[in-house]
Amino acid sequence: MANSTLHLPIIDLSSADRISAANSIRQACMDSGFFYLVNHGIEKDLFQRVFEESRKFFMLPIEEKMKVVRANHRGYTPLFMEKLDPSLTSKGDSKESFYIGPLEDTTTPSNLNQWPSEELLPHWRPTMEDYHCRLLDVGKRLSSLFALSLDLDEDFFVQVGALNEPNGFLRLLHYPGDLGISDQQLYGASAHSDYGMITLLATDGVGGLQVCREKLGQPQVWEDVHHINGALIVNIGDMMERWTNCMFRSTLHRVLSTGQERYSMAFFLDPNPECVVECLKSCCSDSSPPRYPPIRSGDYLQERLRLTYA
Numbered sequence: 489m490a491n492s493t494l495h496l497p498i499i500d501l502s503s504a505d506r507i508s509a510a511n512s513i514r515q516a517c518m519d520s521g522f523f524y525l526v527n528h529g530i531e532k533d534l535f536q537r538v539f540e541e542s543r544k545f546f547m548l549p550i551e552e553k554m555k556v557v558r559a560n561h562r563g564y565t566p567l568f569m570e571k572l573d574p575s576l577t578s579k580g581d582s583k584e585s586f587y588i589g590p591l592e593d594t595t596t597p598s599n600l601n602q603w604p605s606e607e608l609l610p611h612w613r614p615t616m617e618d619y620h621c622r623l624l625d626v627g628k629r630l631s632s633l634f635a636l637s638l639d640l641d642e643d644f645f646v647q648v649g650a651l652n653e654p655n656g657f658l659r660l661l662h663y664p665g666d667l668g669i670s671d672q673q674l675y676g677a678s679a680h681s682d683y684g685m686i687t688l689l690a691t692d693g694v695g696g697l698q699v700c701r702e703k704l705g706q707p708q709v710w711e712d713v714h715h716i717n718g719a720l721i722v723n724i725g726d727m728m729e730r731w732t733n734c735m736f737r738s739t740l741h742r743v744l745s746t747g748q749e750r751y752s753m754a755f756f757l758d759p760n761p762e763c764v765v766e767c768l769k770s771c772c773s774d775s776s777p778p779r780y781p782p783i784r785s786g787d788y789l790q791e792r793l794r795l796t797y798a
């Protein structure tokens with residue numbers, strides 16, 4: 489049966505009418521937790537260069553990639569090593585990935601990021617650093633629209649300490665396409681919700697991304713999210729859902745293995761680890777008390793990552 493397509497609103501980050509943009513974000517986050525973002529200021533040329541460098545890394549021999557294998561949640565994760573849906577009994581997800589954490593990490597003596605050999609990939613690090621910085625900037629600008637969408641002061645997420653040295657993680661993803669493995673339950677990325685605040689996703693245009701708006705619905709209905717050239721796909725994560733007492737929805741999504749090779753890049757904008765995420769006053773009342781206790785962002789993230797890589 490053909491899947492239906494999810495029609496998502498397109499939000500203009502540079503719109504002069506910030507109130508309308510904020511209202512559209514509010515509607516999108518209550519409906520599906522997903523929308524497209526345009527006029528974000530990242531040029532097509534930069535996307536192309538980042539995808540090209542990402543491709544060069546994943547094409548390296550496995551021995552070379554294993555030199556920067558994931559440590560402290562940074563670096564390379566080989567195929568099938570991650571299972572986003574821990575309830576699945578089948579193999580792990582059919583993807584390989586590379587994580588780049590915050591560029592200026594003053595909480596540790598040295599930055600923990602790992603980089604592939606400069607001799608092999610001379611443009612890699614500067615290209616990734618450039619893209620990371622630009623996405624962080626987009627995420628910060630977008631978070632002030634989020635604050636407006638929740639009837640808060642534009643600077644709310646700065647005031648609560650979320651965006652003072654936020655936890656920005658760029659994840660490069662490569663879904664290898666047809667591996668000749670016949671497993672009904674093989675996913676590029678199995679069903680999950682993101683853990684943090686806001687995710688900014690760029691894909692190469694190859695399909696496979698799907699969203700399930702009602703996680704408790706039976707049977708679950710999965711809708712395709714289409715690619716729009718130059719637009720970022722934005723979705724919210726579980727910490728935003730906690731902040732809003734589930735008014736904004738962090739929805740399940742997954743990437744099907746379509747047999748076609750696919751590249752994507754997800755940027756997870758998460759609050760500073762010390763930031764306490766607790767129900768916003770505007771999102772609770774006597775009849776709708778907070779559903780979750782306050783939690784330190786760093787503690788929450790650590791536990792979720794532990795379960796993913798268990």
Ligand SMILES: O=C(O)CCC(=O)C(=O)O
Pocket residue numbers: 659661677682689691697741742743752753754
């Ligand atoms: O590759 C994609 O399109 C989505 C990836 C994703 O959902 C994730 O990394 O959390």
Ligand SMILES: [Fe+2]
Pocket residue numbers: 680681682741
């Ligand atoms: Fe995700």
